[in-house]
Amino acid sequence: LMVWLRRCTHYLFIVVVAVNSTLLTINAGDYIFYTDWAWTSFVVFSISQTLMLVVGATYYLTFTGVPGTATYYALIMTVYTWIAKGAWFALGYPYDFIVTPVWLPSAMLLDLAYWATKKNKHSLILFGGVLCGMSLPLFNMVNLITVADPLETAFKYPRPTLPPYMTPIEPQVGKFYNSPVALGAGAGAVLACTFAALGCKLNTWTYRWMAA
Numbered sequence: 699l700m701v702w703l704r705r706c707t708h709y710l711f712i713v714v715v716a717v718n719s720t721l722l723t724i725n726a727g728d729y730i731f732y733t734d735w736a737w738t739s740f741v742v743f744s745i746s747q748t749l750m751l752v753v754g755a756t757y758y759l760t761f762t763g764v765p766g767t768a769t770y771y772a773l774i775m776t777v778y779t780w781i782a783k784g785a786w787f788a789l790g791y792p793y794d795f796i797v798t799p800v801w802l803p804s805a806m807l808l809d810l811a812y813w814a815t816k817k818n819k820h821s822l823i824l825f826g827g828v829l830c831g832m833s834l835p836l837f838n839m840v841n842l843i844t845v846a847d848p849l850e851t852a853f854k855y856p857r858p859t860l861p862p863y864m865t866p867i868e869p870q871v872g873k874f875y876n877s878p879v880a881l882g883a884g885a886g887a888v889l890a891c892t893f894a895a896l897g898c899k900l901n902t903w904t905y906r907w908m909a910a
Contacts, residue, residue: 707904708761712754712771717778737878740842744835744882749893751775751801752830755808756822756897761904765813772805800841804834808894823894831890835882 754775755768776799811826812818 711761711900711904712758712774740838740878741835741882741885744838744878745886745889747801747838748804748831748834748882748886748890751805751834752808752827752890752893753897753900755805755830756826756894757900759808759812759822760819760898760901763817765809765817768805768808768812769802772801775801800834800837803837804830807833819898823891823898827891827894828887830894831886831888832883835879835886838882839879 751772755771758771759765759768761767807829808822808826811829812822815821815825
């Protein structure tokens with residue numbers, strides 16, 4: 699019974715955390731729509747993506763104890779997001795799918811930190827958290843450079859199903875002119891360690907609850 703309960707709890711957690719991570723990051727690439735505060739949004743969304751990825755990937759990684767599962771978790775998030783974005787796109791929302799695989803290389807760094815330190819949890823939290831937090835804003839900016847501009851797409855291919863509140867507006871003032879990648883990476887490196895620790899602690903709590 700306990701084995702069955704443990705497995706069910708494990709899969710329930712994976713589904714819940716992955717779905718919620720996806721929901722919280724579903725618009726994280728859409729900062730170009732927020733033309734007034736594009737750079738500010740980029741920093742905030744980069745951090746949100748980092749933290750959602752780290753907590754779920756660390757939980758999954760420490761639960762299985764197998765390096766590679768963090769990347770697998772990022773793949774789950776990616777596929778969920780493709781499905782959700784596909785639905786949005788079908789409703790007339792201009793978007794480019796290249797935005798979602800941004801999580802994979804950062805998750806690979808978590809796996810690498812775990813594997814290279816012989817499955818040391820504290821090293822995973824410290825090194826993995828810093829690497830993931832610092833890398834995701836960088837990959838996110840590569841994303842921004844390669845992704846099709848939603849504003850341009852909206853003007854070029856107008857669709858009647860684009861809701862009024864998403865109608866593109868002319869850009870105004872109010873951006874971070876210092877580096878949004880550096881700001882996101884700096885904050886992400888600190889906060890990701892905290893969320894990696896939370897992922898490990900969630901794992902501990904799950905085991906304790908199941909053993910009760």
